[in-house]
Amino acid sequence: MATTANIHAPLGAATILRVVDGISHAFEAVAEWNTTRKTRKLLSQLSDAQLEDIGLVREDIAKI
Secondary structure, eight states: OOOOOOOSOOTTHHHHHHHHHHHHHHHHHHHHHHHHHHHHHHHHTSOHHHHHHTTOOGGGGGGO
């Protein structure tokens, strides 16, 4: 009697992959948010003249 190999993933593997992928995506989103938050904080501490030197105005900070 010949046996066939099971070529399908185990029942819970796909669910686990989705959960891990979701956690990874959430971590990346939080890291990106934190980087943006730090950038806005640093830019808001610059004077208007310094912002002009790098081609920005104070209103541009909120758009970053």
